[in-house]
Amino acid sequence: MSVARPRPLSGFPEFLPSQRAAEQRVVDSLRETFELHGYASLATRSVEPLDELLRKGETSNEVYVLRRLHAEGGDADSGVGLHFDLTVPLARYVRENAGRLQFPFRRYEISRCWRGERPQEGRYREFTQADVDVIGENELPADADAEVTVVMAEALSRLPLPPVELRVSNRRLVEGFYRGVGIADPAAVMASIDKLDKAGEAAVREMLGALGLDPAQTEQCLALARVRGSDAGFADEVLALGVRDPLLDAGLSDLTAALEAAAPASSERFAVVADLKIARGLDYYTGIVFEGFTAAHGTMSVCAGGRYDALASDGRTTYPGVGVSLGVTRLLAPLIGRGLLDTDRAVPSCVLVALPDEDARPACREIARQLRARGIATELAPRPDRYGRQLRYADRRGIPYVWFPGQPDQVKDIRSGDQTPADAMSWSPPAADLRPRLVTQEPS
Numbered sequence: 001m002s003v004a005r006p007r008p009l010s011g012f013p014e015f016l017p018s019q020r021a022a023e024q025r026v027v028d029s030l031r032e033t034f035e036l037h038g039y040a041s042l043a044t045r046s047v048e049p050l051d052e053l054l055r056k057g058e059t060s061n062e063v064y065v066l067r068r069l070h071a072e073g074g075d076a077d078s079g080v081g082l083h084f085d086l087t088v089p090l091a092r093y094v095r096e097n098a099g100r101l102q103f104p105f106r107r108y109e110i111s112r113c114w115r116g117e118r119p120q121e122g123r124y125r126e127f128t129q130a131d132v133d134v135i136g137e138n139e140l141p142a143d144a145d146a147e148v149t150v151v152m153a154e155a156l157s158r159l160p161l162p163p164v165e166l167r168v169s170n171r172r173l174v175e176g177f178y179r180g181v182g183i184a185d186p187a188a189v190m191a192s193i194d195k196l197d198k199a200g201e202a203a204v205r206e207m208l209g210a211l212g213l214d215p216a217q218t219e220q221c222l223a224l225a226r227v228r229g230s231d232a233g234f235a236d237e238v239l240a241l242g243v244r245d246p247l248l249d250a251g252l253s254d255l256t257a258a259l260e261a262a263a264p265a266s267s268e269r270f271a272v273v274a275d276l277k278i279a280r281g282l283d284y285y286t287g288i289v290f291e292g293f294t295a296a297h298g299t300m301s302v303c304a305g306g307r308y309d310a311l312a313s314d315g316r317t318t319y320p321g322v323g324v325s326l327g328v329t330r331l332l333a334p335l336i337g338r339g340l341l342d343t344d345r346a347v348p349s350c351v352l353v354a355l356p357d358e359d360a361r362p363a364c365r366e367i368a369r370q371l372r373a374r375g376i377a378t379e380l381a382p383r384p385d386r387y388g389r390q391l392r393y394a395d396r397r398g399i400p401y402v403w404f405p406g407q408p409d410q411v412k413d414i415r416s417g418d419q420t421p422a423d424a425m426s427w428s429p430p431a432a433d434l435r436p437r438l439v440t441q442e443p444s
Contacts, residue, residue: 011119034108044089082114091312103137133323146261157270162296167275173251180245190279225277343436345398370424
């Protein structure tokens, strides 16, 4: 009886071992950067009460609800759903544990999320996110905006991926500018300006007219949205537009400080840019806002975030925060799918200990143990085949070294063909060979 071949589920990406190793290398790099800046790791639960998940309302059609298959009656509805981001769990976690946390509370979380949206490249129903946030108690200094900008800038700049541009703006700057030109509803205008990349300037000009802006106000808003700069000179362009407002001045100062703080992370493969058309249409952002892009993904953002002065509240205390969320799966899965990102081996093994015959298995197992004790990933050949076949076994898996027991033992680099005497108690490979190496290609 034939069994039908399983079909992949759309929106739930799975990787081959070498591709999964590439994802792990990226996640390890992110984790290392976050911890170098003193951010503590969190792993919040996968589910939240539905009233927490639906607090903002706009994601109600995307929440996966949990229910028991064989539950009876009212027991079938658990009242919980899978979280669709890591900010909602963070807000709940802070309220629940505020008395046991030290503020400002710096946390990072790299976890799976679930969102019931239409799958397409870069948008998945199950995906990994990496978030960094700083949370305050009643107040959060403006320097926190610069801090998270630096953290994410350094994290992204260390990844050997297609060039990434982190675009930053400040809603206080933008709102102050709109007030300065006499706009009564800045939030509605921000939501329209935020559509510039997708809808185009002509369509946004019509949207602004429909909101009641006169031609002069519309042109001023579009002029502000055109301001871009990789250094503090962008502020001169803003001031040259001739608009003055205290909120504008405060936002301009905060954004300049964040841009200058993150400047050392800039390189040929990474840039931090002030881009004043970035508004983030969600009205709970109150200060700096972020969006990250890579040319490999076109106009699809790979990270986003900002300041939210009312992340959480227990009725007595308000917990403002600022943070950035990187879509790890959104960033990596399209690159992996196009063959632009992989690793050089399908297994973590750095060394294969060859097996001359079955009688030698205990001695060979001891060699492998000694190498592993020194942090060198090692596996033992499964069978005492001819050495040529054992070399091919290593080569197919990408294992760079084969260890031949003898008097003395020999280790062979199967890439170069070099073979030298070796002692399992002292030999070490180059550091770059200890783990699978990322292999990247530029998009055509």
